[in-house]
Amino acid sequence: MRLPRDLSGHDLAKLLRRYDYAVVRQTGSHMRLKSTFRGTPHPITIPAHDPLKVGTLAGILSEVAGYLEIDRIKLEKELFE
Numbered sequence: 001m002r003l004p005r006d007l008s009g010h011d012l013a014k015l016l017r018r019y020d021y022a023v024v025r026q027t028g029s030h031m032r033l034k035s036t037f038r039g040t041p042h043p044i045t046i047p048a049h050d051p052l053k054v055g056t057l058a059g060i061l062s063e064v065a066g067y068l069e070i071d072r073i074k075l076e077k078e079l080f081e
Contacts, residue, residue: 001076003057008050012060015079019068035067042067 013023013031020037026048034043044063047056061079065072 001073001080003054003061003076004080005054006051007057009046009048009052010050012046012052012057016064018078019064021064038067038069 009031013021013033016033016035019035021033021035021044023031024034024043025032029048031046031048032043033046034041036042044060046052046060049056052060061075062072065075068075
């Protein structure tokens with residue numbers, strides 16, 4: 001699956017709400033999100049850029065997929081289809 005090329009950091013933060021990620025703070029152009037979806041807290045940092053670079057998006061998705069213990073391809077299908 002091809003990653004979206006026009007996704008902003010704010011849009012990604014909204015999509016990650018389904019996994020209980022919520023913005024806990026924003027400093028400058030970076031948002032800090034935290035989730036307790038699996039019982040333990042998992043913080044991630046997302047740049048508030050528009051659009052996100054494809055490599056940055058792929059790295060964030062890999063980190064989230066690792067926390068959720070699912071395949072990154074499955075996560076991409078759940079978020080973007």
